[in-house]
Amino acid sequence: VQLQASGGGLVQPGGSLRLSCVASGRTVSTYGTGWFRQAPGKDREFVAAIGWRDVTKNYARSVQGRFSISRDNANGTVYLQMNSLKPDDTAVYYCADRRGPTGLVRDARSYQYWGQGTLVTVSS
DSSP, rough: OEEEEEOOOEETTOEEEEEEEESSSSOTTEEEEEEEEEEETTOOOOEEESEEEEEOOOOOOTTTEHHHHEEEETTTEEEEEEEEGGGGEEEEEEEEEEESOOOOOOOOGGEEEEOOOOEEEOOO
8 A cells, every 4th residue: 555645834823734645555454544743853644544444533632623535535535634724733644544443543554555745834
């Protein structure tokens, strides 16, 4: 599975962006897709996740109510709609796929396939 994240850019505080995660080689065995982010000097952290076998969604507390994850079954794309962006949201955002339910959905080690990341900068 190869993942390609896109949609990042420079946005002012309070603005919005929509990230996309396109996959090639994804199969029906894919269990879920997550978004993670890593800010300079910080560890990679969980942002949101969505299941492929159901519509279960999970969000980090820091983005709850501002970000929304969704998927398009027709083309296999996963989106992350980010609203009310804050400077603290500045990071490289990665999407990742997991093959099964092993591990915690918020743990990056549960995901086997990763995209290259897209940079989101929130600044005035």
